[in-house]
Amino acid sequence: MYDLIIIGGGPAGYVAAERAGHKGLSVILFEKKAMGGVCLNEGCIPTKTMLYSAKTYENALHGDKYGIYGDNIRFDYGKIVARKNKIVRKLVIGVESKMKANQVTVIKGEAMIQGKSSDGIEVACNGESYLGANLLVCTGSEAFVPPIPGLAESGDIILTNREILGLKEQPASLVIIGGGVIGMEFASLYNSLGTKVTVIEMLPEILGGLDFEISAMLREIYTKKGIEFNLEAKVVKVEGNKVFFEKDGKTEGIEGDKILVSVGRRAVTKGFGLENLQIEMDRGGIKVDAKLRTNIPNVFAAGDVTGFSLLAHTASREGEVVVNNLTGIEDKMRYDSIPGVVYTNPEVAGVGETEESATRKGIAYKVAKLPMAYAGRFVAENEGGNGLCKILIGEKFGEVIGVHMLGNPCSEIIYGACMAIEQEMTLAEMQKVVFPHPTVSEIFKETIFAF
Secondary structure, eight states: BBEEEEOSHHHHHHHHHHHHHHHOOEEEEEEETTTTTTHHSSHHHHEEEEHHHHHHHHHHTTTGGGGGOOOSOOOOOOHHHHHHHHEEEEEHHHHHHHHHHTTTTEEEEEOOEEETTEEEEEEEEEEEEEEEEEEEOOEEEEEOOOTTTTTTGGGEEEEHHHHHHHHHSSOOOEEEEEOOOHHHHHHHHHHTTTEOOOOOOSSSSTTTTTTTHHHHHHHHHHHHHHOEEEEEEEEEEEOOOTEEEEETTTEEEESSSSSEEEEEEEEOOSSSGGGGGTOOOEETEEOOTOOOBOOOTTTOOOOGGGOOOOOOHHHHHHHHHHHHHTTTTOOOOOOTTOEEOOOSSEEEEEEOOOOOHHEEEEETTTEEEEEEESSHHHHHTTTOOOOOEEEEEEEOOBBBBEEESTOOOOOOHHHHHHHHHTTTBBHHHTTOOOOOOSTTTHHHHHHTTTT
């Protein structure tokens, strides 16, 4: 019998397996595709690899701003894709190596939960049965494709995040249905490479759930770069390569060589015998508590399958929480300091309450904000660019409750804000922190003193 059975080798599954194996638990992990899950194979890593190529190309085109000149600057889309594939393969091998180093048994195939008895939890795969004292379900999520008339009949013109990463050639034009994080990252990628990009979004602003002011600023930047946005627009049908949508009481249509459907993701809860455990569900995902426990003893769930915080770093932390509690370390999830990042150019990063969420919850707060240009390093490295740093402080206790940023490289420095929120640091405590000079992170210090 294994101490822990894990179904799914994504960020939640492989991190939990590594931690559990390192702590001496006997672990078996089932993965039907490639180790690393959606994040490594069809999401986080491949998109960021291609986005970096696009950013490098865009920076080269504008090198004259920094006194750098080049002739015949160009890119090879095939090589960009090939490099993406190489990096994914390398990192998959890295994850597999971690499993071996921590004595985790990995079975490639489709696992099927048989049920739970006094002997343990039984899982079958490839004609064999395996017994475990504990089960961790990490089956992840998949792209949600809405029932838009004509969508299914449009063939390979229609793409999700999986298919678009497999394109051999760059589309001349791309229509993106959905202006969320995934949609905007692909919009950024293909806009930088010269594709004509159109974004259709039902909400009043892109990047729903993020800070509204910063989302609007990013949209304005990309409008100037040539992306066409149709907000508060509802897609009503697709005919071939043409998308029809209702906006301001009128029906309009727009054509694209490819159409990317990016309206969200949903938890994968079917196809592996979950029904044999009578697990309680919530909002389309597996219901768990702060320790990632389900309603069935010794059965846990982590990552996108919970349908709550569909982020790779959330999943990894949830996997750690499960293993810590299994090994006698009291631990629980806190979701108020989970960062969100959009890897556009410029980047967006945020953590904690936004002005909108704080107002909705009735939280009294004060806000200070400054242009990113108040940090000398930002000015040195972002000629002609600007951005924003916004910090929210709770009025009652004076603690940091939210930080939101627009500008490179905010993805690399937002963790400082996460730590401040996690540790419930007050404004006075943050003002005493020494930041290295010159760094873009000094914008925290400058904004704090704006209160």
